[in-house]
Amino acid sequence: MSLIKLEGINKYFDKHHVLKDISLEIEEGDFMTFLGPSGCGKTTTLRILAGLEHQEEGLIVISDKLVADGQAQFFAPPAERHLNLVFQNYALWPHMTVFENVSFGLEGRKRNKKEIRERVESSLEKLQILAYKDRYPSELSGGQQQRVAIARAIVTEPKILLLDEPLSNLDAKLRVEMRAELKRLHHELRTTMIYVTHDQVEAMTMSTKIAVFSEGRILQVDKPIQLYQYPAHLTVAEFVGNPANNFLDATCRESSKTTFHIHSALGEMVMSTDWIERIEKDVVLTVRPEDLLISRTPQKGSVSGTVRAVLPAGPETTIHIQCGETILLAKEMGVGTYLPDSTVYIKANLEGINLYDRTSGLRLNKIPEQKAQDLNVYV
Numbered sequence: 001m002s003l004i005k006l007e008g009i010n011k012y013f014d015k016h017h018v019l020k021d022i023s024l025e026i027e028e029g030d031f032m033t034f035l036g037p038s039g040c041g042k043t044t045t046l047r048i049l050a051g052l053e054h055q056e057e058g059l060i061v062i063s064d065k066l067v068a069d070g071q072a073q074f075f076a077p078p079a080e081r082h083l084n085l086v087f088q089n090y091a092l093w094p095h096m097t098v099f100e101n102v103s104f105g106l107e108g109r110k111r112n113k114k115e116i117r118e119r120v121e122s123s124l125e126k127l128q129i130l131a132y133k134d135r136y137p138s139e140l141s142g143g144q145q146q147r148v149a150i151a152r153a154i155v156t157e158p159k160i161l162l163l164d165e166p167l168s169n170l171d172a173k174l175r176v177e178m179r180a181e182l183k184r185l186h187h188e189l190r191t192t193m194i195y196v197t198h199d200q201v202e203a204m205t206m207s208t209k210i211a212v213f214s215e216g217r218i219l220q221v222d223k224p225i226q227l228y229q230y231p232a233h234l235t236v237a238e239f240v241g242n243p244a245n246n247f248l249d250a251t252c253r254e255s256s257k258t259t260f261h262i263h264s265a266l267g268e269m270v271m272s273t274d275w276i277e278r279i280e281k282d283v284v285l286t287v288r289p290e291d292l293l294i295s296r297t298p299q300k301g302s303v304s305g306t307v308r309a310v311l312p313a314g315p316e317t318t319i320h321i322q323c324g325e326t327i328l329l330a331k332e333m334g335v336g337t338y339l340p341d342s343t344v345y346i347k348a349n350l351e352g353i354n355l356y357d358r359t360s361g362l363r364l365n366k367i368p369e370q371k372a373q374d375l376n377v378y379v
């Protein structure tokens with residue numbers, strides 16, 4: 001049973017239609033990330049869920065209780081929604097110590113001093129900042145201040161924690177550290193977390209589920225690895241993954257009752273008709289750089305290409321290869337020793353390709369049953 005349900009949410013700012021029929025279910029204990037480029041409606045969805053913004057249409061149900069109904073103009077106040085928010089600017093009180101900033105959220109809740117102290121200290125300990133409890137925010141680094149903001153949000157033990165780009169003000173190294181911390185915190189608290197980011201690595205590494213937003217709509221909601229291996233839409237295939245996916249114009253031809261051919265810059269591939277929903281003539285084929293296999297000698301089913309650039313990044317190397325008119329990106333582990341302008345032979349790992357309808361952008365191939373089971377491991 002889902003803990004949070006958004007149904008048919010539409011939101012306008014003046015005449016600007018910013019959320020278009022957003023429907024989403026979030027399970028208890030999920031780490032759900034809203035991912036998408038700037039301006040696609042992630043923060044507005046979060047604010048509507050929190051009750052800080054009101055939708056014109058659509059329902060919100062939290063723990064089986066209706067908390068907002070756009071048509072009826074009914075909106076339960078934020079305090080009645082059992083959630084807490086952490087923003088990207090930490091918004092700490094500068095004249096209060098760390099301890100006071102965190103205990104502030106508990107005041108007015110009829111608790112004795114001992115209980116307040118215990119709960120504040122426990123929150124600070126979880127964020128590994130107990131040693132700083134008597135300092136003022138100005139005496140802390142950005143990362144420490146953000147930890148205080150998170151400690152303040154969890155001290156009231158909310159059922160749901162909303163985090164709006166909480167790591168975006170931190171430097172790259174701290175961001176990576178805080179990702180692991182947040183993931184550990186989620187595991188420890190088992191709180192349902194909803195996290196907004198435009199950083200796909202952040203989304204991939206921390207979430208149990210990702211909702212990909214584009215222009216006010218949700219394009220796909222899935223486990224990170226499923227989203228990566230089987231993007232449901234070309235826009236998702238484009239947005240998720242670094243280095244970027246390869247996109248090739250391709251044509252399909254039915255060759256027998258059980259097989260069909262795909263023709264592209266990668267040559268001819270023969271696939272089973274069981275693999276696809278329906279055969280379209282003109283399609284887009286995608287293949288991840290790590291699913292392009294390079295060799296120095298011709299292999300069965302390979303096509304030749306010319307090395308245009310070699311980009312070693314330490315643990316892996318990205319190689320740009322020109323095949324006819326198309327430049328393809330391939331990725332190899334370790335240091336690639338290919339020479340610019342040399343001839344190589346490439347071939348796609350057939351398990352790594354996806355096909356898309358060129359008009360609607362929707363994926364045409366199915367997820368093989370065994371793969372679907374394997375994907376369940378990554379919960």
Ligand SMILES: Nc1ncnc2c1ncn2[C@@H]1O[C@H](COP(=O)(O)OP(=O)(O)OP(=O)(O)O)[C@@H](O)[C@H]1O
Pocket residue numbers: 013018036037038039040041042043044045198
């Ligand atoms: N208070 C407001 N008044 C008018 N327009 C707004 C307001 N808040 C947001 N918008 C517009 O609504 C759209 C969605 O904004 P939103 O902040 O939800 O996007 P976002 O995906 O969170 O982007 P970002 O990652 O940049 O924060 C944008 O076009 C934005 O300009």
